[in-house]
Amino acid sequence: MEVLVASAVGILTATGLYLVLRLRTFPVIMGISLLTYAVNVFLFASGRLTIGAPPILSDDATVYTDPLPQALVLTAIVISFGMTAVVVMISLGAYLGTNDDTVDDQPEPKPEPKQEDAV
């Protein structure tokens, strides 16, 4: 199971990073979503992987799973959900305004050459 979870985190992170480096808003947002999935699984696994054990106190349980990472993941999911919504709206606005969905700075809209501020 450890191998499965670890490789899932690894593959999600790798694909996420690849998509982020595409520098067009749609793949970048997809990539960031994949990265947040990866980090959620990673956070979940940080409390060790236990199968079939309750996270809260009960009388007949002898083994418990760590409840804290589950709370952390819940917070992280909510936050990343909100953030993704925000970035979709902003990049949609930028795309509709300039008819261009590249993420890095193009010299075209500005007169002076710019730093590459892209990720």
Next chain:
Amino acid sequence: MTHWLIAPVVLPAMLAPFIVLAARYHIGIQRVFSLVGVLALIAIAAGLAWTASDGTIILYQLGDWAAPFGIVLVGDRLSTLMVLLTAVLALFVLLYVIGSKWDERGWHFHALFQFQLMGIMGAFLTGDLFNLFVFFEVLLIASYGLMIHAGGNTRLRAGVQYVLFNLLGSTLFLFALGSIYAETGTLNMADLALRVQMIGPEATVGIRVASVLLLLVFAIKAAVVPLHFWLPSSYAEAPGPVAALFAIMTKVGAYAIIRVYTMIFPPELAATSGLEDVWLMPAALISLSLGMIGVLAAKSLDRLVAFSVIGSMGMVMVAIALKSPEGIAAALYYIVHSTLAGAALFLIVDLVKSSRSSLALTPMPPIAGAPLTAGLFFAGAIAMTGLPPLSGFIGKLLILDASFDTAMAPWIWAIILGASLISVVGFARAGSIVFWKAKGLAVDDDLEVGETPRPLAFLAVGGLIAMLLALTVFGGYVQDYMIATSEQLFAPEPYIQIVTETEGKLSGASEGDH
């Protein structure tokens, strides 16, 4: 347990929805509430700083649950100092916003401003790493709204980059938190400080990875080279007063580095030795030189100031990377100075922008109110470049002095002094093009210029410069306080003891229950 410590977080958190829901269409009421809120924040922050100034550590347990299971807010000298600095900065920025009517150019400025303050205050006060992440997100999501306030295509594009870069930073933060939790089983800072020291030398791989990841996250926030790429276009494209408020945001990164790398990973910890002197110090020196070279190379005034912020963050990081009490004390002085100076310069850039067609560094007809703006720019530039008589000079001197005995001293001295010279040339060039060469050109009546800012805007900038002046005149007292703060940071035992040993709800009962 008094509840004052949570007031800097709760007050803006209550004000913001009130402004959105009740005062949505009344800009006057929004201004009044925002201003009263910030004034109250200053009073609360001053009270907290006064309480903490004798070395008291103020602990607030949320819901009365004891650490490490409950979330705690902790106010020591450093936290309360940063809270006070934020509140003071917020006041001047808000005065400028009202004076220049920036809040009328888009929706919900004041609500977002209050949410932003809530996030920053929370980040300074929290005693829990995951809570720090949450407050980072609060301040970021508010900053996304402020950054694209009043819209415009270039601003939206810059906003997309800013948001995406910070989302990546947040993901990295979560990876760091996951690895820390996997290694130690806690995320409370005081508890972490105890547990990290218990890790034997043979099992430090995980915690070393986590400490580097965490440093990277904070370095993104603090815009340390090579993680600074988000800063120039975000700060240059953001509305002037928002960029001025963002001057404190890079300092949140610096604060987090100081807090985590004095308490959880202290300099004497073997597992993370070399992190500061081998990695952070060269990165800081490169930030400093790159920022100041950027000042010289910038072709527009807003980018020039943005690069000077990178340079000043480099200076702060040099002092932090010395990891000595003198170094941290100098860094704290410089943090206060560079926040005020950076904010003043961004506001001045906005003053220039209001009556100039673009901020490109080419001669254009004189701007409205030129003598006063030029005078303020002169003072701001002197402060930022670190020339006497303003506080930048004292700050730089303290950093040079703190680094005098270290092995890196020749490098540090050469780069700090060289970078200062370059930035002086850069600012002098910009000032003479924008203000002096304008004299010879006739005013073009047909040119569309914005409204001349009201006196309140000038008052806000003047207030920031006056704060810098006060920081210089009372430099001795401030420096004594910074030394005391830094001593408290390097002796974290009372902090750890208070956080871990204060009892809360069910503390006594938990022993026998299971």
